[in-house]
Amino acid sequence: xxxxxxxxxxxxxxxxxxxxxxxxxxxxxxxxxxxxxxxxxxxxxxxxxxxxxxxxxxxxxxxxxxxxxxxxxxxxxxxxxxxxxxxxxxxxxxxxxxxxxxxxxxxxxxxxxxxxxxxxxxxxxxxxxxxxxxxxxxxxxxxxxxxxxxxxxxxxxxxxxxxxxxxxxxxxxxxxxxxxxxxxxxxxxxxxxxxxxxxxxxxxxxxxxxxxxxxxxxxxxxxxxxxxxxxxxxxxxxxxxxxxxxxxxxxxxxxxxxxx
Amino acid sequence: xxxxxxxxxxxxxxxxxxxxxxxxxxxxxxxxxxxxxxxxxxxxxxxxxxxxxxxxxxxxxxxxxxxxxxxxxxxxxxxxxxxxxxxxxxxxxxxxxxxxxxxxxxxxxxxxxxxxxxxxxxxxxxxxxxxxxxxxxxxxxxxxxxxxxxxxxxxxxxxxxxxxxxxxxxxxxxxxxxxxxxxxxxxxxxxxxxxxxxxxxxxxxxxxxxxxxxxxxxxxxxxxxxxxxxxxxxxxxxxxxxxxxxxxxxxxxxxxxxxxxxxxxxxxxxxxxxxxxxxxxxxxxxxxxxxxxxxxxxxxxxxxxxxxxxxxxxxxxxxxxxxxxxxxxxxxxxxxxx
Amino acid sequence: xxxxxxxxxxxxxxxxxxxxxxxxxxxxxxxxxxxxxxxxxxxxxxxxxxxxxxxxxxxxxxxxxxxxxxxxxxxxxxxxxxxxxxxxxxxxxxxxxxxxxxxxxxxxxxxxxxxxxxxxxxxxxxxxxxxxxxxxxxxxxxxxxxxxxxxxxxxxxxxxxxxxxxxxxxxxxxxxxxxxxxxxxxxxxxxxxxxxxxxxxxxxxxxxxxxxxxxxxxxxxxxxxxxxxxxxxxxxxxxxxxxxxxxxxxxxxxxxxxxxxxxxxxxxxxxxxx
Numbered sequence: 048x049x050x051x052x053x054x055x056x057x058x059x060x061x062x063x064x065x066x067x068x069x070x071x072x073x074x075x076x077x078x079x080x081x082x083x084x085x086x087x088x089x090x091x092x093x094x095x096x097x098x099x100x101x102x103x104x105x106x107x108x109x110x111x112x113x114x115x116x117x118x119x120x121x122x123x124x125x126x127x128x129x130x131x132x133x134x135x136x137x138x139x140x141x142x143x144x145x146x147x148x149x150x151x152x153x154x155x156x157x158x159x160x161x162x163x164x165x166x167x168x169x170x171x172x173x174x175x176x177x178x179x180x181x182x183x184x185x186x187x188x189x190x191x192x193x194x195x196x197x198x199x200x201x202x203x204x205x206x207x208x209x210x211x212x213x214x215x216x217x218x219x220x221x222x223x224x225x226x227x228x229x230x231x232x233x234x235x236x237x238x239x240x241x242x243x244x245x246x247x248x249x250x251x252x253x254x255x256x257x258x259x260x261x262x263x264x265x266x267x268x269x270x271x272x273x274x275x276x277x278x279x280x281x282x283x284x285x286x287x288x289x290x291x292x293x294x295x296x297x298x299x300x301x302x303x304x305x306x307x
Numbered sequence: 308x309x310x311x312x313x314x315x316x317x318x319x320x321x322x323x324x325x326x327x328x329x330x331x332x333x334x335x336x337x338x339x340x341x342x343x344x345x346x347x348x349x350x351x352x353x354x355x356x357x358x359x360x361x362x363x364x365x366x367x368x369x370x371x372x373x374x375x376x377x378x379x380x381x382x383x384x385x386x387x388x389x390x391x392x393x394x395x396x397x398x399x400x401x402x403x404x405x406x407x408x409x410x411x412x413x414x415x416x417x418x419x420x421x422x423x424x425x426x427x428x429x430x431x432x433x434x435x436x437x438x439x440x441x442x443x444x445x446x447x448x449x450x451x452x453x454x455x456x457x458x459x460x461x462x463x464x465x466x467x468x469x470x471x472x473x474x475x476x477x478x479x480x481x482x483x484x485x486x487x488x489x490x491x492x493x494x495x496x497x498x499x500x501x502x503x504x505x506x507x508x509x510x511x512x513x514x515x516x517x518x519x520x521x522x523x524x525x526x527x528x529x530x531x532x533x534x535x536x537x538x539x540x541x542x543x544x545x546x547x548x549x550x551x552x553x554x555x556x557x558x559x560x561x562x563x564x565x566x567x568x569x570x571x572x573x574x575x576x577x578x579x580x581x582x583x584x585x586x587x588x589x590x591x592x593x594x595x596x597x598x599x600x601x602x603x604x605x606x607x608x609x610x611x612x613x614x615x616x617x618x619x620x621x622x623x624x625x626x627x628x629x630x631x632x633x634x635x636x637x638x639x640x641x642x643x644x645x
Numbered sequence: 646x647x648x649x650x651x652x653x654x655x656x657x658x659x660x661x662x663x664x665x666x667x668x669x670x671x672x673x674x675x676x677x678x679x680x681x682x683x684x685x686x687x688x689x690x691x692x693x694x695x696x697x698x699x700x701x702x703x704x705x706x707x708x709x710x711x712x713x714x715x716x717x718x719x720x721x722x723x724x725x726x727x728x729x730x731x732x733x734x735x736x737x738x739x740x741x742x743x744x745x746x747x748x749x750x751x752x753x754x755x756x757x758x759x760x761x762x763x764x765x766x767x768x769x770x771x772x773x774x775x776x777x778x779x780x781x782x783x784x785x786x787x788x789x790x791x792x793x794x795x796x797x798x799x800x801x802x803x804x805x806x807x808x809x810x811x812x813x814x815x816x817x818x819x820x821x822x823x824x825x826x827x828x829x830x831x832x833x834x835x836x837x838x839x840x841x842x843x844x845x846x847x848x849x850x851x852x853x854x855x856x857x858x859x860x861x862x863x864x865x866x867x868x869x870x871x872x873x874x875x876x877x878x879x880x881x882x883x884x885x886x887x888x889x890x891x892x893x894x895x896x897x898x899x900x901x902x903x904x905x906x907x908x909x910x911x912x913x914x915x916x917x918x919x
Contacts, residue, residue, distance in 0.1 A: 089494035104814050128820040136811075136818050144811040148833055161819040200582050201354075208815070215819060230353040231521060232598075235565045235578025242576070257495060264568035264576065301499040303524030328651060 056110035085266035135212035139224035141204035158214035321379035349530035367396035405481035422456025428478035538594030545622030659908020728850035731789035736796025744804030758794035803835035841910030848902035
């Protein structure tokens with residue numbers, strides 16, 4: 048049973064003028080337990096919309112989202128709230144993903160309070176705000192509790208956002224461009240943290256990115272999205288070295304090389 | 308470096324401070340940089356490195372009220388423009404330097420047609436007849452259809468806007484184009500198109516370019532030389548191929564590893580430890596020392612002079628790991644202006 | 646918070662206005678203990694020009710103008726604050742709900758708000774008070790009814806912007822219920838411009854109360870600036886002080902609340918560079 052299955056998803060937006068735009072067209076994608084799938088595409092390709100649908104933040108106009116075999120669309124809102132905590136987001140802009148009026152302690156406490164009863168039984172789960180902070184490398188955790196998001200550096204903010212996601216004991220993390228907001232020198236830190244988390248907890252990632260180098264370094268499988276459709280998907284090593292589709296080839300060719 | 312061509316821009320040991328309520332921010336701590344006529348130079352740095360401040364200083368765009376150049380000079384085609392007032396800059400801008408920015412929308416007038424904006428730029432700098440004809444030429448130059456002269460900025464895609472802003476900048480026939488992260492907001496395929504356009508324009512117009520970016524890949528594909536800036540100081544500079552072949556400063560080395568998402572022997576992603584520098588504190592030694600894996604006691608005490616790394620004087624670094632100019636050990640090392 | 650205060654304090658006009666408002670509040674609180682004659686006290690010293698005995702003069706019944714203005718602070722501030730508070734609470738609740746849930750509810754609320762904004766508020770207020778009879782509570786109610794749509798519109802816009810931000814989505818993914826998200830995440834972040842608008846409503850309310858009492862539509866036995874202005878205007882040519890001083894009091898107070906509102910709005914805007 049896959050962790051997440053997106054089954055023939057279509058999503059249509061209505062522009063302010065009234066025109067209809069198909070953001071996602073008949074897309075199917077599966078993420079297995081513990082697997083990292085990179086969803087690669089340019090802006091406007093529909094990849095972020097698909098991510099929001101996977102998180103249950105948007106309802107698709109057609110198709111089904113299955114969490115462990117159960118369809119989100121058939122759940123009551125209470126059931127949906129309970130089930131979807133298994134999927135946690137990490138956004139591009141950690142500044143925007145933390146309520147500016149809450150100190151770190153509040154942000155994490157809010158998550159700890161919401162965590163499902165079953166999750167606390169697992170031993171790999173942190174019980175306090177300080178433990179959470181230290182598990183994402185913010186040591187000593189107590190030094191960060193009273194700080195507000197604007198008092199943290201970009202890398203620290205992203206770590207707090209990751210800590211909050213971990214508080215829920217998630218099985219899948221949907222990371223939407225988690226490194227685009229970070230400086231080059233911070234990227235490695237965040238990538239290491241994400242792969243440590245994966246190793247320790249065996250969770251899966253749906254990594255939404257435009258950055259081929261991240262997909263190459265991080266993903267087990269890659270799905271390439273273009274104009275609302277997945278044009279190619281397969282093992283990362285294969286798709287990124289021997290693409291079969293023209294669009295993938297063009298995308299790879301457009302990336303500036305560090306070494307010619 | 309082609310010493311035959313005269314420099315269009317010389318920035319010499321510029322120190323620039325922003326006054327804020329939280330205290331002074333030392334954005335530039337003795338930054339030096341030279342661009343020769345027709346040359347494409349990359350300025351690479353992360354956020355807070357001072358790269359945009361440096362670019363803005365070239366055009367006098369830093370706020371007059373809250374920023375101050377404490378020391379150093381900026382020479383444009385040999386003329387000292389360090390102390391020009393805001394009013395004097397008004398007459399200078401666009402000639403011989405023009406600038407394009409990451410977000411074209413904030414620099415294009417939202418309620419004026421593209422063609423009119425280009426025309427105004429033409430008229431401001433070189434009053435002439437046949438303006439409409441020139442607008443057409445400029446649009447063609449940036450590879451936009453002439454019909455777009457009647458479009459408003461919001462009707463264009465991100466890539467088209469950047470082209471339109473380029474046309475406005477080129478209307479002043481600049482000898483140096485300063486481009487601040489011109490492709491950061493764009494998709495990779497559009498980014499590749501804009502970079503190709505910039506290359507093409509430079510060749511056709513013989514224009515020099517200062518490209519400010521955080522992306523080493525862009526420098527590789529667009530620049531002949533590059534400067535690496537960190538905490539308001541240039542740490543390393545040289546011909547792109549030389550720096551790429553053998554990055555010298557530990558910071559540059561770290562940047563390369565991080566940018567390629569390299570892994571070390573243990574399978575960890577390469578990373579530069581620590582936090583970005585605090586520009587509120589006056590830096591005594593090398594600003595990178597607190598994060599540097601190879602830091603020594605000298606590093607914290609003072610900033611080393613430049614060491615030239617090759618005979619062609621095309622690659623230099625400021626780092627204590629390399630023999631200092633005065634050292635007996637250094638055969639080839641001698642000081643050059645960065 | 647510190648930053649907000651620092652930004653606020655860099656608006657000199659705002660700081661001055663705040664000091665003035667604070668002074669008014671102190672005067673209002675101290676009304677029962679104010680020195681000087683009772684403003685309702687009739688005396689033989691009628692229509693006296695300003696002098697040492699009566700710094701701002703007396704009216705046609707020998708009542709002290711300074712005393713009237715000082716006692717009038719209480720009425721003006723009570724009306725202003727009560728109306729602004731009521732309008733803000735109503736506006737926040739309605740605007741936030743409409744903006745957050747959208748749909749038919751939003752459409753309905755915004756149509757109602759439009760109606761209120763199109764009708765000239767002063768005429769409507771005058772008609773309502775004239776029909777229902779004068780009285781301070783009625784005046785407050787009418788002003789609040791007229792002013793809430795401004796707050797609601799503002800709140801709706803802010804809520805619509807904020808509900809799409811990533812931090813709200815992040816909390817939604819924690820399984821927090823929607824009404825809780827609205828109350829604890831969205832509204833606190835949307836309040837800043839509303840607070841500024843609320844301050845402006847205080848000014849509008851003071852002005853409207855003065856206008857209504859100028860027309861004799863407020864409570865007759867209350868000492869109010871508008872009523873003083875009303876009775877003074879008959880003697881504009883021979884006793885200027887009866888109109889000029891209450892008029893100045895209204896003008897300064899309305900100005901102060903407007904400046905204060907602007908300064909609060911600017912100070913709470915984190916994007917503003919002070």
